[in-house]
Amino acid sequence: MRERHSVFEHIDWWLVIIFLLLVVMGWLNIYAAVYDENHGSIVDMHVKYGKQMAWILAGLFLGLIVLLIDGKFFSQFAYLIYIFCILLLIAVIFTGKEISGSKSWFQFAGIALQPGEFAKMGTALALAKFLSKNETDIRKRKELFVAICLILFPSVLIFLEHDTGSAIVFFSFIFVLYRAGLSEKLVIGFVLVPLLAVLSLLINKFIILGFLFIIALFFFLYSKRKIRNIILISLVYLGSAGFVFSVDYAVNHILEPHQRVRVNVLIGKEIDLKGAGYNVNQSLIAIGSGGAWGKGFLKGTQTKYNFVPEQSTDFIFCTVGEEWGFAGSFVVVGLFIALLIRIILVAERQRSRFSRFYGYGVASIIFFHFMINIGMTLSLIPVIGIPLPFFSYGGSSLWAFTLLLFIFIRQDSYRYELL
């Protein structure tokens, strides 16, 4: 009794309130997106908002259970949970059900679950566990290598299930490594590489090679002309050149045609309003037509009449933009940023390194989902199908994010018990 009492006394209510607000707003928008005058009941299990309601209630129950579990549990079983997730990911490759192109679903008892969603949580736990060891120094290559392997292993498995969006999310753990002390040069490289990739698609490859050569020459002239530096600069230059060519090759020969079109539409090489650009354009129309105050709850036409694709899952933000306008969109973006900053601040007050790194992992995953999902609806990022945390329709995603967040809330409330 004493323990339970302390749990509710010390949980961070800010996180809980923002979480509840997002879930409720998400549900209202799902309701609006699939609203039909002919279906009155909000608990009708044949329609999405009815199901989502059930998942929200089950999710809250899961969250409550997490809060009641012993504080040491997640730290102690972090690797076990990680391995369990990996096993599920391997199993799903062989036995999973294919839903809209991705073979990443388990189906039992009429519910489809995506282990990939839970693997993010498992990886966040395992990475935090690894980095929290006293002897771990991420600046050492060997340990950086181990950390990267922990991250990439589930990512590659998910990629093999053709769920590219979820696989990309694992790159968000760079923030955790950064906080753990990863060299800034490597982080900057991590940012520059995608930039070079985009440029290599937009501009003639040989012009890029020319520019890179000038930059290499610049480094050469201003560095100490040691053999080691010359070799290093030459290797980096050759590596970059190889990268430029391999990006081009990958896009034109490895990507599926529809993915290639999406990439080209996004970087502005193709304008195709009837094909791949259609979704993005319709998404912009829905959000843009909302104006300052929106069309009002259930009054959206673009989302209700299916002009926006996937309007209850990946494009749920369109309903927000159309029915609640700039005001509502601002509130949603603001809530996400508030949630993320709150998670970082709470993480920073942790005495346990495990809890802190786990907190950074939670923030990283939510941030990537937020950035990619809303950026996609605003046509700032390619169409990558990943859900908006707490908002999008879907049980796996909602439960996974709820668990992810509530484990962190549990860890935070546990900090007083560590005295």
Added chain:
Amino acid sequence: MERVYANRKFIVIGLFLVIGLAYVIRLFFIQIVADKYVLSANNNVLRYITQYPARGLVYDRYGKLLVYNEAAYDLMVIPKQVKNVDTAELCRLLEIEKKDFVERVEKARNYSPYRPSIFESQITRENYGYLEEKMFRFPGFFVQPRTLRKYTYPIAAHTFGYIGEAGPEVIEINPYYKSGDYIGISGVEKSYEEQLRGKKGMKIRVVDVLNRDKGSFQGGKYDTIAYTGTDLYSSLDADLQAYGEQLMAGKKGSIVAIEPSTGEILCIITSPSYDPNLLVGRIRRTNYTKLLEDSIMVPLFNRALMASYPPGSTFKVVDALVGQQVGVLTPETRYFCPGGFPLGNGKKVACHSHFSPLDLRQSIQHSCNTYYCRVFKSIIDKRPFTSTRAGYEIWRNLVMSLGFGHKFGIDIPGELNGNIPSSNYYDRYHGKNRWTSMAIISLGIGQGEIGITPLQMANLAALISNRGFYYTPHIIKAIGKKDNLNKEFLVKHVCGIDPQYFPIVVEAMHDVMEAGGTGFASRVDGIEICGKTGTAQNPHGKNHSIFISFAPKDNPRIAVAVVVENAGFGATYAAPIATLMIEKYINREVKRKDVEQSMISGNLLNKGKVIDQ
């Protein structure tokens, strides 16, 4: 140890804020600054559906329905919804090739994959019957009702005219018309377009992404209803029109009949003609091209209004009136006829044999050329007119007051002026003031440059029967309601000849139909007909047969002009046809079956052509 890196939280939080701010700015631009998304959104969900009103009907003077509407159907296609269509069956029903099908769907897709385009227009009700049973096999296709013009009788094609899709030149200047709308292109359909078309309505519907109807926009607040077109009551006598077309079969020419007391056109026949049902719907384009390319029959040419003929001897009644008005002619004026009027250079205007001298009344009855050359010369050369030119202008003005040389403003498009040459014309031709009455003497007997349309001839007959006035000839006597008369047509036009000069001409025209007159063979028992024959010389072939007439002599009910091209003397074709028309109109039945039969069977179509060669 990692406390050293605690400051890195500011970098991470900073990055979150930068992304959040970037998204808010982006939202601000698309939601508040740009307005194109609102337009695109409306474009996505709102469908403006035109409600086409039924076009007004046209009735004849006795209330017979002449022009009406029949349901027709446009087959529409929404390319995005086209799935598992039984293509072979659809092609068979529409009688099109498989490649046409593919082409049309592709064309529609290029317009919009989500919106309806016309796949096949104006399918008749019979064909739609076959189609309707099988529509479920053609997903993505649906039918939109339209109307087709239909004609109860295959008559008066030129008068009714036809409708067709409004072209880009119309749409550009008149915002009422949109692509796909119909508009009257000729005839009454054109001149009464605004009354007949009614008013289109508009329904605004909300549709989903598959173009499925989701109800009306804001409860129909912005919808407008369609108003049916106004019906027209024509002055046409459908039976008389049909009878006249039957009489004119196998001939080129025209019959125009007018009710003198009102100016109402009783019939207006142009031959050769065509069945107005040919220029309706899908078949219009091909049939129109066929009619247009027929350079021998020229069936699209509306002779009644547009063909200009020299009036020949029928014009003598005009000179008789003008001569009296000017004061150079009295009923007692007699001229000796030596078989022609000498032109001075050894030539003469020939006359046929008759007793001589003739007075005014006899001169019309026997149609003496010499008499009217002298009358014409005395008008032009009358002093104190200061010159030939002044005399000619007096004559011309009086002639034009009888309805010649200008348009009436009739309510059928295409009317021509005809031609009463101006003094300037003769100045140009002969040199200024270097022409005398002798140079233009043929005008006196209705030959030379003079050109009169059949409508103008009929109007002359009406004017004489009224003893000096006429009403603008018109085909539509009421719009909408039977007593709603067009005010323009109630204006009485009084000519420049005083009423006192008419009785002698009327009596003379009556004599024409009596023993010894040129129209005697065509007289009708029990009806006092007044008439005048004419034979117009035709440089291209055999003379045109012309006749103007009215009946009864007192309280006239009908004035008729007939022109039969290349038919010879006025008495041979034009006079019998005109009197058959009068008999038909007044007695409602024709007793002279032999005359009727010989007129109907007379085929003169090769006469002009042979001589042309």
